[in-house]
Amino acid sequence: MPNLKSAALAASLALGLAGVAQAADLRLSAPAAGDQVPTRLSANPDTRATATLDRTPVAVSWALDPAANLAERPEAFVQQSREYWLDADEAQLRRGIGLPTTAEAALIRISPHGGNRSRLSVDDLVIRNGGVELNGRAATQSLVDETALRAAGMDVPEGTVIARLAPAAGKGRLELAVPAASGSYLIHVFEPTSTAVLSLTAARDTVLAGQPLRISAALQGAKALTASGLLTAPDGYSQPFALQLQADGSWQADVVPDAAHARGPGLWEVHAFTSGGTSRAPVQRDARTAFALSRPSARLDGTVASTADAGRGGLSLAVGIEAASASRYQLAGVLYGTAADGTRRPAAYAQSAGWLDAGNGRLTLSFDRSTLEAAKLTAPYELRDLRLSDQADLGLIERRARAVELR
Amino acid sequence: MVRLALALSLALGAACAASAAVTGVAFVHGTGAQTNALADYWTPEFVNSVRQGLPDQSKYVVVNCDLGQYMWDSRAAGCVAGQLTSFINGAGITDLVVITHSNGGNVVRWILSNPTYDSRYPNIIGKIRWVNALAPSSAGTPLADAVMNGNVFEQALGWLLGYQNDAVRMQQVSWMAYYNQNNLLGTAGRPALPKGFWAVVGTDVDSSPFDGDSWCGGYQYNLGLETTQNWLASCSDGFLNCTSQQAAGRTWFRDVDRMAGAEPLSHNQSRRACFGLDRILRDDL
Numbered sequence: 001m002p003n004l005k006s007a008a009l010a011a012s013l014a015l016g017l018a019g020v021a022q023a024a025d026l027r028l029s030a031p032a033a034g035d036q037v038p039t040r041l042s043a044n045p046d047t048r049a050t051a052t053l054d055r056t057p058v059a060v061s062w063a064l065d066p067a068a069n070l071a072e073r074p075e076a077f078v079q080q081s082r083e084y085w086l087d088a089d090e091a092q093l094r095r096g097i098g099l100p101t102t103a104e105a106a107l108i109r110i111s112p113h114g115g116n117r118s119r120l121s122v123d124d125l126v127i128r129n130g131g132v133e134l135n136g137r138a139a140t141q142s143l144v145d146e147t148a149l150r151a152a153g154m155d156v157p158e159g160t161v162i163a164r165l166a167p168a169a170g171k172g173r174l175e176l177a178v179p180a181a182s183g184s185y186l187i188h189v190f191e192p193t194s195t196a197v198l199s200l201t202a203a204r205d206t207v208l209a210g211q212p213l214r215i216s217a218a219l220q221g222a223k224a225l226t227a228s229g230l231l232t233a234p235d236g237y238s239q240p241f242a243l244q245l246q247a248d249g250s251w252q253a254d255v256v257p258d259a260a261h262a263r264g265p266g267l268w269e270v271h272a273f274t275s276g277g278t279s280r281a282p283v284q285r286d287a288r289t290a291f292a293l294s295r296p297s298a299r300l301d302g303t304v305a306s307t308a309d310a311g312r313g314g315l316s317l318a319v320g321i322e323a324a325s326a327s328r329y330q331l332a333g334v335l336y337g338t339a340a341d342g343t344r345r346p347a348a349y350a351q352s353a354g355w356l357d358a359g360n361g362r363l364t365l366s367f368d369r370s371t372l373e374a375a376k377l378t379a380p381y382e383l384r385d386l387r388l389s390d391q392a393d394l395g396l397i398e399r400r401a402r403a404v405e406l407r
Numbered sequence: 408m409v410r411l412a413l414a415l416s417l418a419l420g421a422a423c424a425a426s427a428a429v430t431g432v433a434f435v436h437g438t439g440a441q442t443n444a445l446a447d448y449w450t451p452e453f454v455n456s457v458r459q460g461l462p463d464q465s466k467y468v469v470v471n472c473d474l475g476q477y478m479w480d481s482r483a484a485g486c487v488a489g490q491l492t493s494f495i496n497g498a499g500i501t502d503l504v505v506i507t508h509s510n511g512g513n514v515v516r517w518i519l520s521n522p523t524y525d526s527r528y529p530n531i532i533g534k535i536r537w538v539n540a541l542a543p544s545s546a547g548t549p550l551a552d553a554v555m556n557g558n559v560f561e562q563a564l565g566w567l568l569g570y571q572n573d574a575v576r577m578q579q580v581s582w583m584a585y586y587n588q589n590n591l592l593g594t595a596g597r598p599a600l601p602k603g604f605w606a607v608v609g610t611d612v613d614s615s616p617f618d619g620d621s622w623c624g625g626y627q628y629n630l631g632l633e634t635t636q637n638w639l640a641s642c643s644d645g646f647l648n649c650t651s652q653q654a655a656g657r658t659w660f661r662d663v664d665r666m667a668g669a670e671p672l673s674h675n676q677s678r679r680a681c682f683g684l685d686r687i688l689r690d691d692l
């Protein structure tokens with residue numbers, strides 16, 4: 001479709017002019033439900049990440065398609081799981097370890113760990129179901145090793161094998177035995193066709209240090225009798241938490257992540273572990289999702305100075321920022337204008353970053369003339385989806401769906 | 408400071424449509440550290456075929472960086488920015504087409520989404536005509552989740568399982584959902600990228616031992632593929648669901664709509680001269 005690509009490129013270059021607001025000193029709108037606004041500041045004790053930051057201020061903007069439907073705020077991600085994991089030692093595996101399954105043809109991944117160099121073959125496996133015992137060849141449709149899995153793009157650890165159970169193995173209260181087991185193994189059971197699904201979600205994808213995060217879990221297709229949770233921090237720290245049973249059968253927790261472990265790149269994770277069953281079989285499921293914890297090292301101070309640049313025909317919005325720590329901060333926002341039918345439509349996106357010392361400073365979002373012309377929108381304008389981030393750790397500190405109206 | 412910032416302000420949409428444009432093409436590889444991506448990742452056959460579309464075939468660069476890191480890392484996006492800047496300045500490029508594969512799309516999308524993170528980024532973005540993203544892992548892959556999920560045990564027991572690198576960690580589905588909502592642009596509901604990000608989508612894998620097409624790109628029949636497919640949707644290239652490949656920017660084409668014989672492109676084949684892909688990319692320059 002080269003013609004489509006060429007047309008899109010041409011559209012991005014066809015910039016037209018629209019009139020903009022007058023100079024004014026403004027205030028940010030009151031925060032709305034769902035906004036993320038720090039109520040107090042705390043200096044970031046870890047200044048190492050700022051040492052390598054670019055010190056050159058940069059500001060950019062570009063036109064957006066007024067027909068685009070932009071989300072007011074991030075949507076919560078929902079993780080769904082038909083899987084669970086077990087840690088098993090050689091004694092358990094030699095004896096036989098229970099693997100509840102709700103559907104036939106489950107995949108069982110076995111990964112040696114803890115210095116265990118053993119390599120299992122199909123002849124090492126035994127599957128028991130009720131009074132029936134099947135050897136590995138009868139119980140599995142296939143068994144693939146690490147070489148084949150890595151060739152297919154799955155970077156499994158050394159010594160890993162994945163067995164796909166045969167229909168003859170059935171489902172329900174299965175038992176896996178490895179009479180020649182040696183050392184420790186991680187057992188991972190995945191049931192791609194199961195109707196028992198654990199859903200896990202965090203109410204927000206970013207939480208400020210010291211604030212609680214609501215976590216919800218629900219097991220569909222079965223009843224969860226127990227549930228527990230664990231937060232893991234980017235530095236490897238684990239924080240267990242309890243999930244409480246709700247009237248509708250789901251599970252919920254409000255957890256305050258330990259901000260002392262908010263160091264290092266990467267996200268935090270929420271892990272949930274449930275076990276329960278249907279009327280016919282036990283069910284076990286684990287799930288996890290990700291979120292970020294941000295330190296409130298700065299915040300918007302509420303001031304906005306709007307300047308119409310007569311010479312260039314553009315608009316500048318200098319947004320006041322109060323910083324507790326020196327760093328390179330980033331401000332981004334979407335300027336909306338008014339369409340002929342009176343609706344607010346996106347006109348342009350702007351981003352600005354620069355080094356701010358502790359104290360009060362400003363970052364300016366600049367929308368140049370050509371960028372504003374492209375949208376063919378008119379006043380009143382409104383700055384939405386205003387976000388303040390610390391580029392040292394990429395933490396999103398403040399986010400406001402509706403920031404300021406420009407009349 | 409504000410004046411300095413304004414001086415660096417760029418209208419990123421106003422690119423390089425000048426009549427005297429000097430066109431170049433850059434190849435950005437996927438996950439992993441490369442020191443000779445031409446030979447080890449793309450193959451000379453593919454790169455040499457694509458660059459035949461340039462007015463001056465010497466105006467190309469094959470990036471070699473450590474894309475086993477988080478996308479924003481100095482060894483990942485920082486390295487890519489450095490090599491693109493050197494190429495742009497050294498060859499006088501004013502019109503740059505960037506071809507990415509897999510996670511290379513995320514690294515370039517980081518640059519496009521965060522022009523203020525590094526003062527080299529705006530100049531690169533200003534020169535880019537568009538990005539041709541071959542099988543981009545824009546929404547991650549369940550296979551990354553599958554190999555990383557044992558890490559809760561790793562943390563509890565103090566051993567390392569499944570951990571390959573930060574790029575694999577980053578390409579877990581829930582992690583990419585976070586980054587798409589907060590650190591990257593161009594997905595549904597988010598502001599558009601400053602330049603076009605055009606995805607080529609692999610929809611299926613031919614893995615029959617009796618089908619010679621399965622061998623293009625060296626992606627032969629194996630049982631591993633049949634196993635890993637269980638983590639993926641019916642529409643996938645064997646590594647990424649189609650929904651992930653289509654999550655950012657716009658779909659340029661799906662393999663079966665443009666490839667010779669309506670052949671699908673597996674994840675390995677979408678960086679090789681298979682079924683006419685190289686000629687389509689060449690003609691796009």
